[in-house]
């Protein structure tokens with residue numbers, strides 16, 4: 001996860017560069033339920049409107065939570081499927097809050113209405129993220145449900161009215177990339193707090209439909225727009241939180257923008273980016289799925305590490321007998337190809353490993369969605385094949 005606004009804010013009010021981040025326990029993205037009222041084209045959890053067997057019960061969830069607390073996990077992102085379909089969602093949230101976790105709700109927003117907004121407000125979510133993958137019919141098509149856009153907008157507005165911090169989450173593919181400008185207009189018009197821009201990851205239906213991923217040129221155009229809009233807001237003193245996910249090459253890409261526009265500040269930003277340290281799967285970001293199976297992060301459902309019914313999360317997470325976990329925790333990671341030779345490896349940490357694994361079978365191969373040119377990663381002229389940025 002790349003916090004763009006924070007880095008652009010550094011151009012105005014720099015803060016000291018510290019050591020590489022090393023928080024006590026990982027953030028847990030917890031898919032509490034796999035059932036969903038939508039069937040989006042890109043869904044990593046391959047959710048559908050059916051009951052999935054063997055999901056964790058409320059008491060099991062509470063037991064896991066105690067372990068997470070003593071393991072110093074700072075935050076739980078309650079997700080799904082659609083988490084609001086779990087009848088015990090507010091009990092789970094209340095318990096998490098009582099234990100002192102930061103809690104986020106990751107929802108498609110369509111089920112947020114007058115009947116439950118009081119309960120959502122009372123649960124004390126620190127943040128509610130609502131997915132919105134385009135305007136009107138574009139969103140409905142992406143999410144494969146007519147009326148989904150209007151329902152999600154109603155959810156966003158209700159949260160906003162109740163003073164709940166709310167964000168739009170937009171996953172970009174060729175189906176919706178042209179609407180990014182309108183999405184950013186909507187963000188400002190509705191005065192939404194946060195914009196989470198997600199690159200497509202090749203997981204679940206997102207893997208099956210990966211031919212719809214944007215080409216590198218389109219990704220670069222989207223990043224240029226995001227950086228410009230974010231910078232305008234930072235300069236005006238009214239910044240929204242811009243965060244990107246699923247492509248840590250966004251860090252070096254922002255650095256290049258700073259080098260072009262504020263060359264005297266580039267070294268400071270580089271220091272800050274190294275402090276951030278790029279991809280955190282298997283280290284500072286973790287995942288528990290609906291059946292209690294632990295994964296290196298939420299895009300890794302094809303890769304189980306163990307189950308909380310058999311072993312506490314804290315033990316599974318520390319166990320580096322698994323070769324993938326050992327490699328993810330290694331610094332630098334044992335990557336090959338362009339990533340292995342990249343001058344930005346200390347910033348990007350070789351990106352999500354999921355796309356490389358899904359497309360080549362080799363978890364340490366280069367990321368096919370890295371949109372930086374060979375020249376930009378310091379390879380041009382070294383006799384290594386130049387991959388066209390197009």
Ligand SMILES: C[S@@+](CC[C@H](N)C(=O)[O-])C[C@H]1O[C@@H](n2cnc3c(N)ncnc32)[C@H](O)[C@@H]1O
Pocket residue numbers: 036042043044045079080081082083106107108109129130131169170171198199200201202203204205206207246
């Ligand atoms: C699996 S959903 C669960 C929460 C809720 N149902 C929703 O859609 O917001 C969590 C987030 O992951 C995003 N997502 C799902 N599959 C993805 C993929 N293959 N690549 C990137 N983001 C993905 C969704 O758009 C959503 O914002």
Ligand code: SF4
Pocket residue numbers: 036037038039040042043044045046047048080081082108143
């Ligand atoms: S992305 Fe979210 S809303 Fe869409 S099918 Fe998956 S779980 Fe449901």
Ligand code: SF4
Pocket residue numbers: 248249252338339340342343344345348349350351366367370371372377
């Ligand atoms: S080549 Fe790999 S390490 Fe370098 S920026 Fe691209 S994804 Fe990151």
